[in-house]
């Protein structure tokens with residue numbers, strides 16, 4: 001059976017026809033418009049394009065950035081300006097000729113990794129995406145754990161530092177304000193303005209304001225000790241949150257996702273070191289394995305299609 005997955009992000013809509021093994025057969029892309037009316041029209045045109053290529057698709061799954069309840073209603077979408085308080089599942093069910101299921105983008109990506117990626121066959125796992133913010137998806141007993149209202153695993157918004165920087169959600173000291181991919185860029189700019197990371201500053205052409213996580217990563221990948229020291233500091237901030245979550249959930253595996261995993265062991269090695277130091281009794285117990293995601297940015301589309309397949313199976 002073929003199904004169709006949509007991944008609606010802040011800037012791009014990705015969609016594909018996916019087969020039962022998680023392979024993408026045909027894909028479509030659109031820019032994310034500013035209003036829901038334009039977005040639903042863009043989704044409809046992408047669906048029409050995909051159904052033309054693959055008329056036998058049986059259902060549609062949609063992952064969307066924001067708080068999505070159990071009925072597929074989007075309550076809050078800070079990364080989707082103009083799209084909020086929308087019954088996404090209800091409206092798309094009326095618009096599309098196929099059954100539609102809608103969930104939060106991080107949940108959908110976690111389901112993709114569980115069905116076709118890094119945690120195939122793993123019953124209890126946590127998927128953590130380090131990007132603009134920190135997204136989370138929790139797999140318990142092989143299924144996405146959604147909580148009482150559908151809003152579970154908003155892991156980026158656990159408080160790490162009461163006096164820390166203000167988060168995108170308006171609260172202070174949340175994990176994503178300290179350990180997202182964007183936070184690495186802020187750490188790079190701060191360290192550069194204090195003269196601590198000349199190699200990172202050189203990557204940005206000597207302009208402090210031009211430093212992002214990318215420049216920090218490039219300098220570290222080239223082996224610069226100052227940049228590696230900054231990555232080590234950052235990896236500890238990542239580990240603080242991972243250890244807190246692992247103490248609660250005891251997952252078998254934690255999957256790290258997001259562009260930052262391109263750094264490979266430059267990030268993963270210090271993250272593992274700090275994680276073992278931070279988790280309760282890290283040397284006296286089996287510690288959850290930390291691994292890199294396999295599906296990367298395709299996890300959303302592939303997971304949405306897998307969710308659609310599950311909904312009609």
Ligand SMILES: [Zn+2]
Nearest residue numbers: 157167169174
């Ligand atoms: Zn927050």
